[in-house]
Amino acid sequence: MNLVLLGAPGSGKGTQAEKLSQKLNLFYLQTGELSREWAKTDKRIRNIINGGKLIPEKEMTNYVMKYLEKRVPKGTNILFEGFPRFISQYEEYEKWLASKRQKIDAVVSLDISEKEAVKRLSGRRICEKCGEVYNVITNPPKESGKCDKCKGKLIQRDDDRPEAIKVRFRYYRNNTKKLIDYLDNKEKLIRVDAVRPINVIYLEILEKLGVKNG
Ligand SMILES: [Zn+2]
Structure with a gap:
């Protein structure tokens, strides 16, 4: 099964993606992670991300397609999170899967x-050392400001600051929302209310x- 997980920033898609990919034995691809990886070696990309913006549509598509071709083992089923965000990316991904005799x-x-998402995101903290994610409201560390696992310092990512969140939301509304409507019409979409406990949603x-389940 190839799954795509969509949702606004702060909808908890990372958490669900992890649980689902384990349960269903899917290759978990997270574009946020891919972009941050890319940003390490490319200053222009780094500036885009730190400003809370998205990498241009076509560029991202090309990067992801190359990644799929090179790094994803043949015949693997994929759970994609954060991609596709645009109708054009959805179609490209569909084409790539079709060439492997697979589909979404x-x-x-x-x-x-938006209000709920902003509340959640501004509480998000990430461990400087190991990358573990916490939330001061919904998932606080045992000791304030310190990682439970490695005692590393917890910091707020630049793109979780209020100004960056607003930009991310605007992008979401302008782009992914169109994709969601497009899929809704095709009756390909499963909609879930994300403002409930993690396990209920899962x-x-x-x-x-x-x-x-079981
Ligand atoms: Zn840590």
Whole structure:
């Protein structure tokens, strides 16, 4: 099964993606991670990301397609998070899968309001050393400001600051929203209310995918 997970910033798609890819044995691809990796060696990309902006549509598509070709083992089923964001990217990805005799089996959209997302994102902290993610409201560390795992310092990522969040949301509204509407019309979309406990959302997704839990 090839899955795509969509959702506004702060909808918790990373958490669900991890659980689902483990459960369903999928190759987990996260474009946020890919872009940050890319940013390490490319200053222009780094500036785009630190400003909370998205890498231009076509460039991102090319980068992802190359990555898929080079790094994803043949015949693997993929869970994609953060890509595709545009209708054009969706179509490119579909084409790539078709060339491997595969298809996108389901697209899950995690729905959240902007107000709720901003509240969640501004609480997000990340460990400087190991990258573990916390939230001062929903998932605080045992000791304030320190990572439970490695005692590293917890910091706020630049793109989780309020100004950057606003920009990310504007991009989401202008682009991914169009993709969601497009898929809604094709009846390819599973919509889930993302403002509920993690496990409730997870179980609902499994149920809607027709996967038995246990
Ligand atoms: Zn840590």
